[in-house]
Amino acid sequence: MTASVKIFTLFFGIFVILSGTAFPEGPATGQCLPSQYDLEGPYYLSGAPLRSDIAGPDEPGQRIIIKGKVLTSDCRTPVSEALIEIWQTGADGEYHYREEGFRLRGQINAGIDGHYSFSTIKPGRYGLLRGFRPAHIHMKVTHPEYEPLITQLYFKGDPYLWPQDACGRGCKSNDPHRIIELDEKKGVLQGTFNIILTPAKK
Template sequence: MTQTTTQAESRTEATAAASGANATERFQRDKKVASQVSQERVSTLATELITAAHDVIRRHGVTYDEYNALKAWLIRVGQDGEWPLFLDVWLEHVLEEVVNSDREGTKGSIEGPYYVPDAPELGSDATLPSREDEKGTPLLFQGQVRDLQGNGIPAAKVEIWHADDDGYYSQFAPGIPEWNLRGTVTTDEQGGFRIHTIQPAPYQIPTDGACGALIAAAGWHAWRPAHLHLKVSAPGFQLITTQLYFSGGEYVGDDIAQAVKPELVLEPRDGQVTYDFVLDPA
């Protein structure tokens, strides 16, 4: 498809199966998974996880019909390629809290399944790539990257990516240019940055696959609030992965991924918002 493909066409052609398959392929391609984990650690974690499942079965008197429904659903998660989606929506927020519990700087949040490394480098005053007919409210997102002492960090990297106004991410839905609404911004000598983009909309996680089947069966909603994804890094500092949300937005108080933190809620004024990142030393 050409870059003039409309967002309406993207919306009608996107499917959970396609998004799930793309997320799984990306994870396998881009993530460096530790190949060596001690047997003791594997035994401890696997045993406790299995024991927790045993406890659920006993406490709730699980039937064979329910057990077989679970088996069928687990098989479908794999067939739909939705393990990255399931894990990132329902488990990652707890992992992130544990991993970042000792940080003094900016609060972290989940990465989610739609990160792509090596986005185009755009300088310190940047406009994210977008379509000529890109829908959405223009947004100027600006701020400074600092250390714990308040000093600006020059040449820090601010990787940013977010959904479009229909809730779709480039490289995970058809008809969207490769790097649409993705970029890598490098801070100036004072650690400052300015990013011109659009304010994303709330969106549903894919509901036509296995995760959607779970949501429907449990009577949950499938919505995430509007958010910006960010990874901020600099030599000598710990990388922080986070998400920023918008005050008053739908689902900020009821995020299906439970990833919203009060410190990460923005207050836009006249199409602009300022947010500073504070990095912990490595």
């Protein structure tokens, strides 16, 4: 990580923690509410390649598959062909950059029926200020007829979920909608994460 990125990350962390109290509580499981919005953060990069294998074949870490649906605000109707940009750390908690071939970054198109799927490795935790952030995967979801959404998903059982998250409530790791469980299916760890978009104002 470069010195400028470290400084930006420090100020970003302070900003998110201070602003965390302004964010609402996460929805209770089972409620139909739009996915909550996150700040883009210092690690987003535009222009990552289109690919559903976010981790290359030599990337160390536990292989996982994330799948789900992009849905409109009724939580039932699919949103066709939304663009999903994905970025995450490696298993060691480090982000990588454009110069490294957009390692652990990519973008995919959800299908006409709203379904999407990608394979990757489980990211690691990383230090922020005096604590740690839980493992997470960032996603930016765009579609011309919907408000853009930036979100991040977490993993059930992570000891650094809120209230231990160094980001406080600002990164919403207290939101049960974002905390997924990984189950083994046909020998592969898989998790489901549905994304609820809000129609754009006309």
